[in-house]
Amino acid sequence: MNSLINKVAVAIFALAAFVPAFGADWQATVGAQDENKGRQVVAFLPNELWIHAGDSVQWNVKADEIHTITFLTVGQIRPPFAVGCPGFSFGAAIFDASSCVTTPPMVSGQSFTVAFPSVGNFKLVCLVHPDMTGVVHVLDTTVALPHDQAFYNKQAASRAAELLADLAQLQGHHHASSANGVVVGAGKTLANGGGHETISLMRFVKPELVIHAGATVEWTNDEPSMPHTITFGTEPQDPFPPSDNVSVDADGALHATIASTSDSVHSGFIVSAPQDEIGLPQTPLGPTRFRVTFTNPGVYPYICAIHDDLGMKGEIIVLP
Numbered sequence: 001m002n003s004l005i006n007k008v009a010v011a012i013f014a015l016a017a018f019v020p021a022f023g024a025d026w027q028a029t030v031g032a033q034d035e036n037k038g039r040q041v042v043a044f045l046p047n048e049l050w051i052h053a054g055d056s057v058q059w060n061v062k063a064d065e066i067h068t069i070t071f072l073t074v075g076q077i078r079p080p081f082a083v084g085c086p087g088f089s090f091g092a093a094i095f096d097a098s099s100c101v102t103t104p105p106m107v108s109g110q111s112f113t114v115a116f117p118s119v120g121n122f123k124l125v126c127l128v129h130p131d132m133t134g135v136v137h138v139l140d141t142t143v144a145l146p147h148d149q150a151f152y153n154k155q156a157a158s159r160a161a162e163l164l165a166d167l168a169q170l171q172g173h174h175h176a177s178s179a180n181g182v183v184v185g186a187g188k189t190l191a192n193g194g195g196h197e198t199i200s201l202m203r204f205v206k207p208e209l210v211i212h213a214g215a216t217v218e219w220t221n222d223e224p225s226m227p228h229t230i231t232f233g234t235e236p237q238d239p240f241p242p243s244d245n246v247s248v249d250a251d252g253a254l255h256a257t258i259a260s261t262s263d264s265v266h267s268g269f270i271v272s273a274p275q276d277e278i279g280l281p282q283t284p285l286g287p288t289r290f291r292v293t294f295t296n297p298g299v300y301p302y303i304c305a306i307h308d309d310l311g312m313k314g315e316i317i318v319l320p
């Protein structure tokens, strides 16, 4: 009996000697939200990790706003999130900086694990949100790591709570500048040593508005980089461009007229242009305002075609 145990032990020891040591498995989270999903933390939590070569990190998505977990190669042109690297990894991948790794857009409950076999400092991005970045520092196994998993858990939880509270306060300070104005979203982008974090209110700040026939409602997106749409009637296949019945006012705002509750009007993406970067062509102005003139009485429900799943809906009540 003893000799059998010894033989098994020797066999296990021999096997172990030839299998490379498994690294540590780290845990991190992606996004956070309040219970009704209107307040979204668009960030990696934490967004900076120090690990050893051979370790892996599992990212767990905690929000219903979509996010990707993406490592591009240095100098790679940022692809659309629907295209990916091109292509996607599912469940797990290895990133050693030689080729791109990305998930498809993911929501709450999904997770993704990346193993890092080689040392380096790797930028972590979300292909959906430009102001959501992080970094993974992969150090040689002989170097001591500054933090343990308990530190990161605490940091992620406290940062999520802090940012959600920050957004709740911000929400209370956004008011339209005119009676017939609707503020679309509220948010801000913050930064720390790991990268950028964004908080975003996925709501029309005055979701119900009563006007008289002939009046024009103006929606304004107050967010730094989060697009929204104002969509009446049939939702288009492609949410990016405005519908054909939308024109451009002299000041660049988009404008449509709705005559009947059966009319379909879609603003396309309403969002300010990304910041210019030295060495790159200047980006054109983005449409930040959308106007609709209502010619007839009725009740006109509308949605943000991107964030209606998070509850981003409104209604214009037009009196005679």
Ligand SMILES: [Cu+2]
Pocket (backbone or CB within 6 Å): 202, 227, 228, 229, 304, 305, 306, 307, 308, 312
């Ligand atoms: Cu939206």
